[in-house]
Amino acid sequence: MLTLYSMPSSGNSYKVRLLMHQLGIPFDHQDCEYGSGVTESEAFREMNPNGKVPLLKLEDGRLIAESNAILLYLAAGSPLLPHDPYQLAKVHEWMFFEQNFHEGTIATRQAILNYPQRAHLRVPEKLDPLLEAGHRALGVMEAQLAKTDYIAGDTYTVADIALFAYTHTAGSKGNFDMQQFPFINNWLTRVTKQPGFVELDWLPAT
Ligand SMILES: N[C@@H](CCC(=O)N[C@@H](CS)C(=O)NCC(=O)O)C(=O)O
Structure with missing residues:
Protein backbone atom coordinates (compact mmCIF):
# COMPACT_ATOMS: atom_id res chain seq x y z
CA MET A 1 0.00 0.00 0.00
CA LEU A 2 1.12 3.57 -0.67
CA THR A 3 1.86 5.82 2.31
CA LEU A 4 0.98 9.50 2.22
CA TYR A 5 2.59 11.82 4.74
CA SER A 6 0.19 14.73 4.82
CA MET A 7 -1.06 17.67 6.83
CA PRO A 8 -4.85 17.46 7.31
CA SER A 9 -5.29 21.28 7.27
CA SER A 10 -3.08 21.91 4.22
CA GLY A 11 -4.18 22.54 0.66
CA ASN A 12 -1.00 21.04 -0.78
CA SER A 13 -1.70 17.78 1.04
CA TYR A 14 -5.41 18.00 0.15
CA LYS A 15 -4.52 17.99 -3.57
CA VAL A 16 -3.09 14.48 -3.20
CA ARG A 17 -5.83 13.14 -0.89
CA LEU A 18 -8.46 14.40 -3.35
CA LEU A 19 -6.80 12.80 -6.36
CA MET A 20 -6.23 9.48 -4.58
CA HIS A 21 -9.89 9.37 -3.55
CA GLN A 22 -11.04 10.26 -7.05
CA LEU A 23 -8.86 7.56 -8.60
CA GLY A 24 -9.81 5.01 -5.92
CA ILE A 25 -6.19 4.53 -4.80
CA PRO A 26 -6.04 3.20 -1.22
CA PHE A 27 -3.34 4.64 1.03
CA ASP A 28 -2.07 4.71 4.55
CA HIS A 29 -2.29 8.27 5.90
CA GLN A 30 0.46 9.52 8.18
CA ASP A 31 -0.66 12.67 10.00
CA CYS A 32 1.93 15.46 9.89
CA GLU A 33 -0.18 18.37 11.16
CA TYR A 34 1.49 21.75 11.56
CA GLY A 35 2.97 22.06 15.05
CA SER A 36 3.20 18.29 15.61
CA GLY A 37 6.94 18.39 14.97
CA VAL A 38 6.80 15.42 12.56
CA THR A 39 8.24 17.31 9.59
CA GLU A 40 11.11 18.55 11.78
CA SER A 41 12.08 15.08 13.01
CA GLU A 42 15.32 13.46 11.90
CA ALA A 43 13.41 10.46 10.52
CA PHE A 44 11.25 12.68 8.32
CA ARG A 45 14.20 14.83 7.17
CA GLU A 46 15.92 11.68 6.03
CA MET A 47 12.96 11.01 3.74
CA ASN A 48 12.53 14.65 2.64
CA PRO A 49 15.41 16.99 3.44
CA ASN A 50 13.14 19.91 2.55
CA GLY A 51 10.96 19.01 5.55
CA LYS A 52 7.67 19.48 3.72
CA VAL A 53 4.52 17.52 3.07
CA PRO A 54 2.90 16.03 1.09
CA LEU A 55 5.37 13.20 0.69
CA LEU A 56 4.42 9.93 -1.00
CA LYS A 57 6.14 6.65 -0.17
CA LEU A 58 5.77 3.97 -2.81
CA GLU A 59 5.39 0.31 -1.90
CA ASP A 60 9.08 -0.30 -2.63
CA GLY A 61 10.15 2.59 -0.38
CA ARG A 62 10.90 5.16 -3.07
CA LEU A 63 9.73 8.68 -2.26
CA ILE A 64 8.15 11.59 -4.14
CA ALA A 65 7.90 15.12 -2.69
CA GLU A 66 6.16 18.24 -4.08
CA SER A 67 2.39 18.05 -4.39
CA ASN A 68 2.25 18.62 -8.13
CA ALA A 69 4.94 16.02 -8.86
CA ILE A 70 2.89 13.53 -6.84
CA LEU A 71 -0.29 14.45 -8.75
CA LEU A 72 1.45 13.94 -12.08
CA TYR A 73 2.88 10.58 -10.98
CA LEU A 74 -0.42 9.23 -9.67
CA ALA A 75 -2.54 10.51 -12.56
CA ALA A 76 -0.35 8.99 -15.29
CA GLY A 77 -2.51 6.78 -17.50
CA SER A 78 -5.78 8.11 -16.03
CA PRO A 79 -8.31 10.44 -17.71
CA LEU A 80 -7.07 13.24 -15.45
CA LEU A 81 -3.80 13.57 -17.39
CA PRO A 82 -3.98 14.08 -21.18
CA HIS A 83 -1.77 12.11 -23.58
CA ASP A 84 -1.74 14.74 -26.33
N1 LIG B 1 5.75 23.32 -3.01
C1 LIG B 1 5.44 22.37 -2.00
C2 LIG B 1 5.05 23.09 -0.71
C3 LIG B 1 4.89 22.16 0.44
C4 LIG B 1 4.65 22.89 1.75
O1 LIG B 1 4.95 24.09 1.90
N2 LIG B 1 4.12 22.17 2.71
C5 LIG B 1 3.85 22.74 4.00
C6 LIG B 1 2.37 22.57 4.32
S1 LIG B 1 1.37 23.43 3.15
C7 LIG B 1 4.65 22.01 5.06
O2 LIG B 1 4.99 20.87 4.89
N3 LIG B 1 4.96 22.65 6.17
C8 LIG B 1 5.58 21.98 7.27
C9 LIG B 1 6.76 22.66 7.77
O3 LIG B 1 7.19 23.65 7.16
O4 LIG B 1 7.26 22.18 8.79
C10 LIG B 1 4.34 21.43 -2.49
O5 LIG B 1 3.58 21.82 -3.39
O6 LIG B 1 4.25 20.30 -2.01
Missing part, protein backbone atom coordinates in the same frame (compact mmCIF):
# COMPACT_ATOMS: atom_id res chain seq x y z
CA PRO A 85 1.55 16.67 -25.95
CA TYR A 86 -0.08 20.10 -26.31
CA GLN A 87 -2.87 19.32 -23.85
CA LEU A 88 -0.29 17.86 -21.47
CA ALA A 89 1.80 21.02 -21.77
CA LYS A 90 -1.27 23.11 -20.86
CA VAL A 91 -1.71 21.00 -17.71
CA HIS A 92 1.95 21.57 -16.84
CA GLU A 93 1.61 25.28 -17.65
CA TRP A 94 -1.14 25.74 -15.05
CA MET A 95 0.62 23.59 -12.48
CA PHE A 96 3.78 25.70 -12.81
CA PHE A 97 1.59 28.81 -12.60
CA GLU A 98 0.09 27.43 -9.39
CA GLN A 99 3.51 27.05 -7.79
CA ASN A 100 4.99 30.30 -9.12
CA PHE A 101 2.15 32.81 -8.83
CA HIS A 102 -0.72 31.29 -6.87
CA GLU A 103 0.54 29.21 -3.96
CA GLY A 104 3.13 31.74 -2.79
CA THR A 105 0.51 34.47 -2.53
CA ILE A 106 -2.93 32.92 -2.00
CA ALA A 107 -1.84 30.01 0.21
CA THR A 108 0.73 32.10 2.06
CA ARG A 109 -1.85 34.76 3.02
CA GLN A 110 -4.23 32.04 4.22
CA ALA A 111 -1.47 30.45 6.31
CA ILE A 112 -0.60 33.78 7.95
CA LEU A 113 -4.24 34.49 8.78
CA ASN A 114 -5.08 31.02 10.08
CA TYR A 115 -2.08 29.36 11.76
CA PRO A 116 -1.34 30.74 15.25
CA GLN A 117 2.36 30.05 14.59
CA ARG A 118 2.23 32.71 11.83
CA ALA A 119 0.32 35.33 13.85
CA HIS A 120 3.41 37.56 14.12
CA LEU A 121 3.25 38.04 10.33
CA ARG A 122 -0.26 39.55 10.44
CA VAL A 123 0.95 43.06 9.54
CA PRO A 124 -0.10 45.17 6.54
CA GLU A 125 3.45 45.15 5.11
CA LYS A 126 3.13 41.36 4.69
CA LEU A 127 -0.60 40.94 4.06
CA ASP A 128 -1.31 43.76 1.60
CA PRO A 129 1.17 42.75 -1.14
CA LEU A 130 -0.10 39.16 -0.86
CA LEU A 131 -3.67 40.39 -1.33
CA GLU A 132 -2.71 42.37 -4.41
CA ALA A 133 -0.62 39.59 -5.98
CA GLY A 134 -3.29 37.01 -5.12
CA HIS A 135 -6.02 39.04 -6.79
CA ARG A 136 -3.79 39.33 -9.84
CA ALA A 137 -3.32 35.53 -9.98
CA LEU A 138 -7.06 35.02 -9.56
CA GLY A 139 -7.58 37.46 -12.44
CA VAL A 140 -5.40 35.27 -14.66
CA MET A 141 -7.50 32.23 -13.77
CA GLU A 142 -10.72 34.19 -14.29
CA ALA A 143 -9.67 35.12 -17.84
CA GLN A 144 -9.01 31.46 -18.67
CA LEU A 145 -12.19 30.18 -17.06
CA ALA A 146 -14.22 32.70 -19.05
CA LYS A 147 -13.08 30.72 -22.11
CA THR A 148 -12.97 27.07 -20.96
CA ASP A 149 -14.88 25.02 -18.39
CA TYR A 150 -11.69 23.73 -16.81
CA ILE A 151 -8.39 25.46 -16.24
CA ALA A 152 -6.34 23.62 -18.88
CA GLY A 153 -9.15 23.20 -21.42
CA ASP A 154 -12.44 21.38 -21.80
CA THR A 155 -11.79 18.48 -19.44
CA TYR A 156 -11.09 18.07 -15.74
CA THR A 157 -7.41 17.37 -15.07
CA VAL A 158 -4.88 17.41 -12.23
CA ALA A 159 -4.31 21.11 -13.02
CA ASP A 160 -7.82 21.74 -11.69
CA ILE A 161 -6.99 19.85 -8.51
CA ALA A 162 -3.73 21.80 -8.10
CA LEU A 163 -5.54 25.14 -8.37
CA PHE A 164 -8.72 24.17 -6.55
CA ALA A 165 -6.90 23.39 -3.30
CA TYR A 166 -6.14 26.97 -2.27
CA THR A 167 -8.66 28.80 -4.48
CA HIS A 168 -11.71 27.27 -2.79
CA THR A 169 -10.68 28.74 0.57
CA ALA A 170 -9.25 32.01 -0.80
CA GLY A 171 -12.32 33.98 0.32
CA SER A 172 -13.09 32.22 3.60
CA LYS A 173 -9.51 31.84 4.87
CA GLY A 174 -7.61 34.51 2.93
CA ASN A 175 -10.17 37.34 2.74
CA PHE A 176 -9.74 37.58 -1.02
CA ASP A 177 -12.68 39.26 -2.72
CA MET A 178 -14.15 36.32 -4.64
CA GLN A 179 -17.17 38.32 -5.82
CA GLN A 180 -14.90 39.75 -8.50
CA PHE A 181 -14.48 36.29 -10.05
CA PRO A 182 -17.79 34.75 -11.21
CA PHE A 183 -16.14 32.33 -13.64
CA ILE A 184 -13.88 31.02 -10.88
CA ASN A 185 -16.89 30.58 -8.60
CA ASN A 186 -18.73 28.54 -11.26
CA TRP A 187 -15.61 26.44 -11.81
CA LEU A 188 -15.24 25.80 -8.06
CA THR A 189 -18.79 24.39 -8.07
CA ARG A 190 -18.01 22.34 -11.19
CA VAL A 191 -14.99 20.78 -9.46
CA THR A 192 -17.07 19.80 -6.41
CA LYS A 193 -19.42 17.89 -8.76
CA GLN A 194 -16.65 15.62 -10.09
CA PRO A 195 -16.99 11.91 -9.26
CA GLY A 196 -15.24 11.03 -6.03
CA PHE A 197 -14.89 14.62 -4.87
CA VAL A 198 -14.10 14.95 -1.15
CA GLU A 199 -13.65 17.98 1.07
CA LEU A 200 -10.41 19.21 2.58
CA ASP A 201 -11.08 17.45 5.88
CA TRP A 202 -11.59 13.99 4.37
CA LEU A 203 -9.12 11.35 5.54
CA PRO A 204 -9.15 7.62 4.77
CA ALA A 205 -10.66 5.38 7.45
CA THR A 206 -7.99 3.78 9.61
